Amino acid sequence: MSVVQQGSLWNWPLHVWQLRDISSACSNISFGQRDSIGWCRVGGAFSYRAAWASLRSSTPVVTWAKVVWFSGAIPKHSFCLWLTFRRAHLTRDKLQSLGILQQSMCPFGCGQQETIDHLFFECGYTKTVWSKVMELNNCPLPVAWNWHTTVTWALGHAIGRRFQRWMRRAGLAAAVYHCWRERNNRIFR
Numbered sequence: 001m002s003v004v005q006q007g008s009l010w011n012w013p014l015h016v017w018q019l020r021d022i023s024s025a026c027s028n029i030s031f032g033q034r035d036s037i038g039w040c041r042v043g044g045a046f047s048y049r050a051a052w053a054s055l056r057s058s059t060p061v062v063t064w065a066k067v068v069w070f071s072g073a074i075p076k077h078s079f080c081l082w083l084t085f086r087r088a089h090l091t092r093d094k095l096q097s098l099g100i101l102q103q104s105m106c107p108f109g110c111g112q113q114e115t116i117d118h119l120f121f122e123c124g125y126t127k128t129v130w131s132k133v134m135e136l137n138n139c140p141l142p143v144a145w146n147w148h149t150t151v152t153w154a155l156g157h158a159i160g161r162r163f164q165r166w167m168r169r170a171g172l173a174a175a176v177y178h179c180w181r182e183r184n185n186r187i188f189r
């Protein structure tokens, strides 16, 4: 706590905006050399968990959270799947619209434009991967091959405690991750 005290004066770090309210609230409080500072919470003991929860901005849990984050998931697969649900992958259609690329052709050589829907799993190449995963999970093939139908399927068939459900969401995460990785290999190597 000596960080915020200097002699008998307050020394709150100015660059930490989360501390500004506390800093101004303390300005009229003087302290002696033998005082010490500690954290406490109104109505209970201090915990880092509660402190973090009060500092961060939070939004309601999304419906697909349990498809992405679950016990036994492979973290890098989950992260990649999270990006896909957020439609955050920098696919070539986005890069072209930003003026970074001249064209947005799919790197798997199908002649189509690379979009999230195309990559997962409209493209002939990734469709083969995803249909194999579906087959191994004893699931019927989708009527339409795009990310939207994949999400609808996952929400209805890949959430739950049964091992079969676990396999489906682990399979989805692995398929998305490896398709994205292969796509990057083709572009960058």
Ligand SMILES: [Zn+2]
Residues within 6 Å of the ligand: 106, 107, 108, 109, 110, 111, 112, 118, 123, 124, 125
């Ligand atoms: Zn393609």
